[in-house]
Amino acid sequence: MRDIEMDSRRDVSIGMPEDSRARKPQREVLEWDEQAERMASLGRIATGIAHEINQPLNSLKVIADSMLYWHRKGKPADIEKIMENVSRISAQADRINDIIQHIRTFVRNQTPVDPRPCQVNVAVEGALALLGSQLSSHGIVVKTCLDPSLTQILAVSNRLEEVIINLVVNAMHALDSVERLEKRICISTRQAGSRVILEVEDNGCGIGEELRGRIFEPFFTTKPIEGMGLGLSIVHSVVTSFQGCIDTVANADCGATFRVTFPTYAGHAGEGAQG
Ligand SMILES: Nc1ncnc2c1ncn2[C@@H]1O[C@H](COP(=O)(O)OP(=O)(O)OP(=O)(O)O)[C@@H](O)[C@H]1O
Ligand SMILES: [Mg+2]
The missing domain is CATH 3.30.565.10 (Histidine kinase-like ATPase, C-terminal domain)
Known part of the structure; x- marks a missing residue:
């Protein structure tokens, strides 16, 4: 467990050093706190976003690589299989698009x-x-x-x-x-x-x-x-x-x-x- 007083990251990464907080007018301190709060939320949200986008991206890569693999082997899939894969690619792209749209709304509202x-x-x-x-x-x-x-x-x-x-x-x-x-x-x-x-x-x-x-x-x-x-x-x-x-x-x-x-x-x- 970390304690508030013992944690040096408090000052370094997001907080304002104690002595400079003491010198700042109250309004500036509040603005700084809000900024720190936003940065922390952003970090947390960015980790989530990276995770969310990574999954459809991996699926896209697997589908595309397998089509390329069979093509290079001289055994391209028939047109029905190709179209099935294209529609799976399109669905994954839609999923990434949904995530981005959602984030846009979120960020716009900050x-x-x-x-x-x-x-x-x-x-x-x-x-x-x-x-x-x-x-x-x-x-x-x-x-x-x-x-x-x-x-x-x-x-x-x-x-x-x-x-x-x-x-x-x-x-x-x-x-x-x-x-x-x-x-x-x-x-x-x-x-x-x-x-x-x-x-x-x-x-x-x-x-x-x-x-x-x-x-x-x-x-x-x-x-x-x-x-x-x-x-x-x-x-x-x-x-x-x-x-x-x-x-x-x-x-x-x-x-x-x-x-x-x-x-x-x-x-x-x-x-x-x-x-
Ligand atoms: N659902 C939960 N179950 C058990 N412990 C919890 C739960 N939610 C919060 N806690 C406890 O409360 C502490 C403080 O939570 P808080 O969300 O403020 O910080 P954090 O999750 O440790 O870090 P951060 O949210 O800044 O990434 C956590 O470290 C954890 O010990
Ligand atoms: Mg938390």
Whole structure:
């Protein structure tokens, strides 16, 4: 486990040195923190993207190489087989295109925008579209239980997606560290009166009692190599910026469950009317 005070990377790679933070006006420090936050998210997302694109790219290479191989051997496939391979190539290219389109939307939305009514279920589907094949290649089964009658919340859709991506990637890492007959991530949404609840649950290593109070601290990580310890602090700041709250709750499978609660859009409108 790394500790915030002991981690020299804090200053070197993404944070601002403590003494210069002290000299900076508050607004600049905030801007710097936002920039650091964005860079960290970008790194995490870039790793996911590389993985997502690598798979269809490998398939393209295998199909094309096998056609070339048989052609060089003087045994070209018949036209039907060639057309079948061409359509497989086209499908893989479509898959890469989908991923790129998705990333474009995500990046375009990085500039600060006002919260709008949005649907948590759509953000869950967006996050899974980005992470789906990575999860299955880790042998993880994803189950979703999304309430179709969920009401909208007031948020920024790509930030919401980022929250879910961070929670799911953490769950994936927790599952990578254990042996299980079935590695599972369950994502559910439900309505509870004037609140919308999102839960991301896994049957991974779980979070020890002694760590629960620290996991939302910036730069707190138990991952010796790949972790920066920023994911959950970003999640926390995004969720609270939409008037929501996040917590961990007990999980019957000894894994971790993150529960995120948002007020509904109608709830916000009601507040506005009163205020
Ligand atoms: N689903 C989970 N199961 C078990 N432990 C978890 C889970 N999610 C988070 N944690 C614990 O909380 C710590 C902090 O998580 P956080 O996402 O902030 O950082 P990280 O995943 O270590 O690094 P980063 O997200 O910056 O790459 C993790 O190092 C891990 O110990
Ligand atoms: Mg993380």
